[in-house]
Amino acid sequence: MARWEPNARERLVRAALDLFTEQGYDATTVNEIADRAGLTKTTFFRHFPDKREVLFAGQDMHARLLADAITEAPSPATPLEAVGAALDAITATFTDDRREFSAKLRPVIAGSGELQERAAFKRAGLAGAMADALHKRGVREPTASLAAELGIRAFDRAFDQWADLTNQQTFTELTRHALDELRAATAALD
Known part of the structure; x- marks a missing residue:
């Protein structure tokens, strides 16, 4: 050794x-x-x-980062604006040197039911951390959980795009765009 x-x-x-x-x-x-x-x-x-x-190292740090950013969002921020601030905070930690790692990670998780299950558990934990932070801001249910779920969905969508090595946008840009798309999609539900 x-x-x-x-x-x-x-x-x-x-x-x-x-x-x-x-x-x-x-x-x-x-x-x-x-x-x-x-x-x-x-x-x-x-x-x-x-x-x-x-493969899921750092989940606790990510949950804390999301919750702290929601807590620190300006008081007049809407629930989705607070979630957007949280997404900005977490995506800023994904530097370009992690992009190649992430590109390798996607197919490994996709090829294993056990890892897919663990990834779903991680997503639920991160969404729960955001929902809890929104509750502390006074956001009620189901608004807090819905905003958190939209944030995680935006994060996942952007992660898949960012991990594509041909994509030149930053993770933060991709996540903001994905959250904007989801916001527009929810508005179109009425």
Whole structure:
């Protein structure tokens, strides 16, 4: 085993994604991930409870970021404007160096029912964090949950576009556009 190197968590995430891409999620073991990262299985389990969670690192930070941005939105902001501020905050953390990683991540998740289920759980958690933050602003149900769901739908739609390496727009631009489209679609429901 190599001597200690920094960024064990990030190395594990990248090793896992590479292995999942090369040989599939189901065929990859925690031992293989740790070996590829130059770490031990014990180190893997210090960072992640199982191999599924390795691709969803940062969910708690993202939920906090969304909730904080909603809390800090100007008081006259509508629920969707507050959600838009939250989406701006989270998409700003997705730098261009993460775009290639995200492009590899999409097909890995699409190829595994277990990972699709975990992704849906993550989306629900992020929507819940936004809805809770909206409740704290005094937004009632079902408005808070609907605004949060529209925000997550916009985020997901924009993520798929942003992860396409031929797309040159920023994640923030794509998310704003997706939220505007959804806002217009809800207005057309009447």
